[in-house]
Amino acid sequence: MEFLNELNESQRKAVEYIDGASLVIAGAGSGKTRVLTYKIAYLLKRGLRPSSILALTFTNKAAREMKERIAEMVGVDTARYLWMGTFHAIFSRILRAEAVHIGFTKNFSIYDSADSTSLIKSLVKELKLDDKLYKHGLVHSRISYAKNNLISPNAYAANADLQKSDMYAKIPRVSEIYSLYCNRCKQADAMDFDDLLLQTNVLFRNNPTILTKYQQTFAYILVDEYQDTNFAQYLIVKKLSETHERICVVGDDAQSIYSFRGANIDNILQFKTAYHNTQTFKLERNYRSTQTIVNAANSLIDKNEKQIRKTVFSEKETGSLIHEMTAFTDLEEGILVADEIKSLHKTFAYNYSDIAILYRTNSQSRVMEDSLRKNAIPYRIYGGLSFYQRKEIKDVIAYCRLACNFNDEEAIKRIINVPARGIGDTTVGKLFDTAREQGVGAWDVLDDALRYNLPVNAGTALKLAKFKSLIALFATKKETMNAYEVVSDIVKQTGLISDAFTDKSTESLSRKDNVEELLKAIHEFCEREKVAGKDAFLPDFLSEVSLLTDQDTDKDTNSNKITLMTIHAAKGLEFKAVFIVGVEENLFPSSYSLDNDRSLEEERRLFYVAITRAEERCYISHARSRFRNGKSDFCNPSRFIKDIDPQYIESSKDIDFEPKQSRFSNWNDDMEIERKRFSGNERFKTNPVKSMPANREPQQNSLRKIGPTQQQTHAVSNDTYPIGSLVKHGVFGIGVVLETSLVNGNEKANIDFGTKGIKSLLLKFAKLEVLKN
DNA sequence: CTTAGTAGGCTTTTT
DNA sequence: GCCTACTAAG
Secondary structure, eight states: OGGGGGSOHHHHHHHHOOSSOEEEEEOTTSOHHHHHHHHHHHHHHTTOOGGGEEEEESSHHHHHHHHHHHHHHHOHHHHTTSEEEEHHHHHHHHHHHHGGGGTOOTTOEEEOHHHHHHHHHHHHHHTTOOTTTSOHHHHHHHHHHHHHTTOOHHHHHHOHHHHHHHHHTTOTTHHHHHHHHHHHHHHTTEEEHHHHHHHHHHHHHHOHHHHHHHHHHOSEEEESSGGGOOHHHHHHHHHHTTTTOOEEEEEOGGGOOOGGGTOOTHHHHTHHHHSTTOEEEEEOEESSSOHHHHHHHHHHHTTOSSSOOOOOEEOSOOOOOEEEEEEEEHHHHHHHHHHHHHHHHHTTOOOGGGEEEEESSGGGHHHHHHHHHHTTOOEEEOOSSOGGGSHHHHHHHHHHHHHHOTTOHHHHHHHTTSSOOSOOHHHHHHHHHHHHHHTSOHHHHHTOTTTTTOOOOHHHHHHHHHHHHHHHHHHHHHHHSOHHHHHHHHHHHHTTTTHHHHOOOHHHHHHHHHHHHHHHHHHHHHHHHHHTTOOOOHHHHHHHHTTOOGGGGOOOTTSOOEEEEEHHHHTTOOEEEEEEOOOBTBBTTBGGGTTOHHHHHHHHHHHHHHHTTEEEEEEEEEEEEEEETTEEEEOOBOHHHHHSOGGGEEESHHHHSOTTSOHHHHHHHHHHHHHHHHHHHHHHHHOTTTTOOTTSOGGGTTTTTTSTTOTTOEEOOOSSSOTTOEEEETTTEEEEEEEEEEETTEEEEEEEOGGGOEEEEEHHHHOOEEEEO
């Protein structure tokens, strides 16, 4: 077991304890995945069969990467038999095998969130409720909450607290919708994402022999990211490990950021209560970040009440201070970030792929993008609409689903008129109403309008019947043809992308590309299975694809580009330099989180996650005004900045926002900074990593280019705003132009707004009105 | 039944 | 400001 020597002492202890329940608290960057993989390797070396080990993750990506690493250690042929995957993937596999015990078939459909939403909308309509009050998102989140907490529709209706809060929100009939929703899913032989966990619980609760079978199968259970488990997941794991209690959960309460998806931080905080004789291991050495970054993050998270106390430390160099950047507007923020990235790239030889810009909301990406594009900095945005959420992809998949499960009503609704075949909303409405009245499935009604008294004319009836026979044809083909052949056939026969030939718009071309991309993926899937000696049929592909996300489609991750993503998406990743942008009140922390401490603490953890992504340099930026929801808002710096011990931050704030300070003294500061910067640069060249000096910083960002010491600075011969002009600014009012300068080709002016102070503004953004010059 | 035009709305989103 | 989802006209 010499591989154990590659671990530090606390890691090794966590790996070697396998006799009972263990909780591994893994601080950011402390080698959590390493512990998990080595532990599995250790279990195998100790003689456990791979098929008796269950390892649960939250993403396919995490599962795949872990499996690869284990394969390297113990060989592919052993690793293959591990039960390793996401909660959803593993339990959908078990549910397919045991489906009959809970009234489903093994080919049950998986409804994605769009299907759930669509079903909820139809139910609200059917019940003639006001969709302004019964918003689908809200209703869905209530249902989801109930399912995650294993509250049945009846229990929901009987629960006084839930009823009270629904009453208060003027949506008292949610329990009714919930109940109908469950019935419809069952009729459609469909489970939504939450059902995969809920029905697993139902299965184990109602079938003790089946539970026992899996308890015996899984001799050892490991759970990654335990802080993100919800109650349904907690209970599955608890039940499966009940007899042997050989379980190891790994997580970091400080990185619990998914409560809005039902994650319950109490699962990790209370683990010791749930499992007797728990051994706790703390991984406190951070291998990722400089001491400054680790200490700053510690000082921040220290402000949270609810947490497992730990002392995360780094033995790397001190490193540079966290840099606070202040911009006037979101646009200027983009410019400052791009400027700094250029300097990191040019002067300090950072690769673009070493740098990430992280934000709280996706909408913030736009300004950053614009600025990067203008500066010809390559970037890649993660997030937004995922591949599998694209309309054309979902359409193809809906055809597949329907071919495998004729009861899948959401699939029928989605594709019955896609591509347009003259079956409109009215007809579809009649179809489902009739099916409901007659107590049959819509599928049955399709080709027998007469028998079921479907009130449509002969032409429409024919169209419906033709649609049915088309799907029935695919259903027959799937019995003999492999997944790739069937789906190519579907795409060809339905004409889903044929309009791309007539329509040359980039839009339809990209749709065509996407469908081809999907076909390629299916082809690869079939080839993979063939290598493993299996034939891949449509249901096999379907059960895999329903649980796939965009993160699994990652390509060109190796290219040298800046990463732009939300902080949520950045969890688990690391970059040499990280820019956290828009760190302002009401944005971060989000205004939605301000009314209770629990969610405010979660926002703080989110900020903690953001900071701890950085290995060497971390920038925190905020703007004084920001364009949001169509209008410009004033912004104050986030309270979280004050939560960080000031000794770890340096800031450009004083320079930009100290109107009382005289220009003269600023100049002095500025020159001092420039001097330090210069000497810092020189040192840096000889040793790029270690001597990253804290003082070579962009804190002069807005002023260094104005100060006389800067060589790139040129006075602007400016006709529009000569010195002494009287100008009017939308926010600051009337001011006098003191001086102008050129900053990377952008004109900048220092303007005295009297009581509002002296501001340094970029003229192209400031929208100044000249009153007198 | 399809298309265009507008009103509303707005966090994060491992599956 | 931008996207979606519903409504009114073709």
